[in-house]
Amino acid sequence: MSTVGTAAAQGDQLREQVHAAARRARHAAGELALATRETKDALLHAMADALVERTAEILTANERDVAAAREAGTPESMIDRLALTADRIVGVAEGLRTVAGLPDPVGEVVRGSVLPNGLRLQQVRVPLGVAGIVYEGRPNVTVDAAGLTLKSGNAVLLRGSSSAENSNTALVAVLADVLRSHGLPADSVQLVPCHDRASVRHLVTARGLVDVVIPRGGAGLISAVVEQATVPAIETGVGNCHVYVDADAELDTAVRVLVNSKARRTSVCNAAETVLVHRDIADRFVPVAVGELADAGVTVHGDQRFVELAGDSSYVVPAIDEDWDAEYLSSDLAAAVVDSLPEAIEHIATHGSGHTEAIVTTDVRSARQFTARVDAAAVNVNASTAFTDGGEFGMGAEIGISTQKLHARGPMGLPELTTTKWLTFGDGHLRP
Template structure:
């Protein structure tokens, strides 16, 4: 079969399954999650064997160690997947809730019912655990899913797809509610993102290059973020007992995550106090500092210091590198953020009430924080229970996206024979 026909078939199947999923009650959807968990537990050895096939092929093809690491499905990773499904099953059902019910002068009552989006397409790299996480979130939220994982994980994803189907079947849900794209042909992605008649939203998970390409080509809306150029601004009224741990944690807790700080802004009046103390901390992790002239002068003698160039302000290092800039105060800090931020997460450290409120109100990012590490910008830390991705867009979902981001609201009207006059 031609790849476009194949994808359209998956799309038609998914669309049909989505109606049954929207009808299914929460208990049935939870049962499917538990059956899938059970099946994965039972078939752990077979999954490891399938993963081994993928790993062998990837090693033979010379895949980078970091990618091999993501591809590997260890016994403990299998346990984590199983626990993840059981945890999703315990979350409240996002579907069917009616909110904002009001009686109107005409006599009708109007409210909004939370409903599934329909069909979700998920595009991700060779990480087999995402197959199960994404399937779990889509089932929980009453959607049908089409999953396209990195081709290096094809054996493992096939094995997982069988177990997901088994669980759906046992629960009496349509087998096509979750379909794994069973081809390594890259054209499949191009078709998936251009069939709005079958797919309601695409959630791409992967590197900036992949997502930038998808944005270029997609005609289906996406829940996505390109990158995380996150800022911490240490205000002149900052409490240093908070500022130092926050600026250290925001950079050094994990380097490769999108909510990691990439640029530190420090108010001029306290820069001579703050920067040397911070440098002591960063030195323990050999963090490279790329500083503007003023910060460079203060940091003179720091072993990993260089001059920041224009490009540094808009670079997501994902590494132990930090851009540092001295600013006059909150106004210049917010101007810098407005210009260079990717609108993911920004934090201010201050004890000044008005500065805190201004920063919260005026900084136009998905997450804005006072006196907390940017690393908290995360679905679990925010209490969403689960996270399908992060959105830097303003429409529909913004910031960490949980189950609610996979739903929509429709108006429901309870009438008693009313007509419009």
């Protein structure tokens, strides 16, 4: 067989492998749709217990991934996303327990009425069916996605990155064992092959087998999924998040909010990537903020006015045009001095990604104008951008943070993993 023929055969084999997994998932979704809340909650608690009990084997698998990533020269900020610890596994397990404690959206009556002719109508929440999740080197997403999809009655196909293959395989093995022990199909949670990018294309074009795809990762991954998908896709956008320090900000509050937004964890999508400072407070704010950010190891890419106010600091460098659109996911921060609140809002409209934007101010009118005019999934007043998170919003783990405007926006929890169905109850009613 020619090289071309071999490649085509391998492509056909991979497509069938993905579609076969989707068919198994669709069958599993039918069984999950009948599971009671009691059954699903017991399942999630058992999964949490099993993850903690089998920490050693999970960490052994994760160590292989981390070692390979370091050998490949992967930046430490990305390795931080990949790495698991015993404490992180406990945190992931607690996320499952939190989800178990949340109300089950399946069967919830969204609205209902009785028509004049006596017909009773109900719009109720039902599972989406089969969800495909495409994500990068974050093995915690494997468990978060499984927990949320199972609680909402969905089966899930997980297409993680090859960099986390060992970790994801170990985690799914634990979850599958618990599913079997509870009499539910192990195919409710499956991994999709991760060594060939074509598997993503086969997943996101599997109309009739997959009901929705959700990408989680960088701009390139998200764009690739959204542009290729023929299956409905929920776009989870990149996080070019801003903190705007208003003229009437309280200085200490502004510094603390900025440092927490940027430095708490730099590799996550809700980390601040740009700070905008009103000129009336800039001479007092900039030197203090630069010192605190330097202590946290953050390099500031400032415009001319910011650099002049920063003084002599090795942690401040001149910004270039690309900095305003950058999602660094590292210890870097773009910074600019603006002349007004409208200028800050315009900057955010031009460069923001619609994820999370924050204002620090004591002026109620400024806060009202900012929250009304800034177009983002989350807008924070005197609070860190780090709060845009499903766990912080009381959703337990999140499936992602949607930056689109249809179906779901912001952190996506259980209700966002359902659709609705209309039920009509009659007594032999006929339409005239």
